[in-house]
Amino acid sequence: MPEAVIIDYGVGNLLSLKCALEKVGLTVTVGLSTKQLKKADAIALPGVGSFPAAAGKLDTVKTALVDAVQSGVPLLGICLGLQLFFPESEEGKGKGLALFDGKNICLPNSVKVPHMGWNTLNIVKHSELLDGIADGAYVYFVHSLYPVPVDKSIVCTETEYGATFTSAVAAKNVYGTQFHPEKSGDTGIRILANFAKAIVR
Numbered sequence: 796m797p798e799a800v801i802i803d804y805g806v807g808n809l810l811s812l813k814c815a816l817e818k819v820g821l822t823v824t825v826g827l828s829t830k831q832l833k834k835a836d837a838i839a840l841p842g843v844g845s846f847p848a849a850a851g852k853l854d855t856v857k858t859a860l861v862d863a864v865q866s867g868v869p870l871l872g873i874c875l876g877l878q879l880f881f882p883e884s885e886e887g888k889g890k891g892l893a894l895f896d897g898k899n900i901c902l903p904n905s906v907k908v909p910h911m912g913w914n915t916l917n918i919v920k921h922s923e924l925l926d927g928i929a930d931g932a933y934v935y936f937v938h939s940l941y942p943v944p945v946d947k948s949i950v951c952t953e954t955e956y957g958a959t960f961t962s963a964v965a966a967k968n969v970y971g972t973q974f975h976p977e978k979s980g981d982t983g984i985r986i987l988a989n990f991a992k993a994i995v996r
Contacts, residue, residue: 806844842874850889877971906957
């Protein structure tokens, strides 16, 4: 079975993501080492946490991670993991992976923050990550910031919460969700299964 590595940069709740990825047929290890990344068939950057702290922890493996992605290894970023695809965040200092141009900004103070609970996906561009997912499908969010990509062509879904924000991106072998597929029931499992298919290809 393909081997996925969940990068452990100090955020919580890795077990639910590990279980969900195993459910869709992957062998999963958790860690933060260059050696793991060099042999990974896929990489997941999990969510929940602080951008500055996570960016600092990632520094030890940043080169190996970017090299793996550039060589075609599929990467899935979830919540904070998606935000780390971008170089900067209003949350604080720290340099993200800069896989895409753009930045992360705070949700407006006109709504309760963090945005926590179920909300819908408005599909704006098809991606293999969304195969079998209906427009308007409900997924689970927990976040206070969201990414604003310079290149809008990478945006697959948008969601409304005080603003229209990017809730999923895809470009080549790089996929990201602002929501948590591992907490999103059957819809989330389908999305993770689609990611697993991308690994096999």
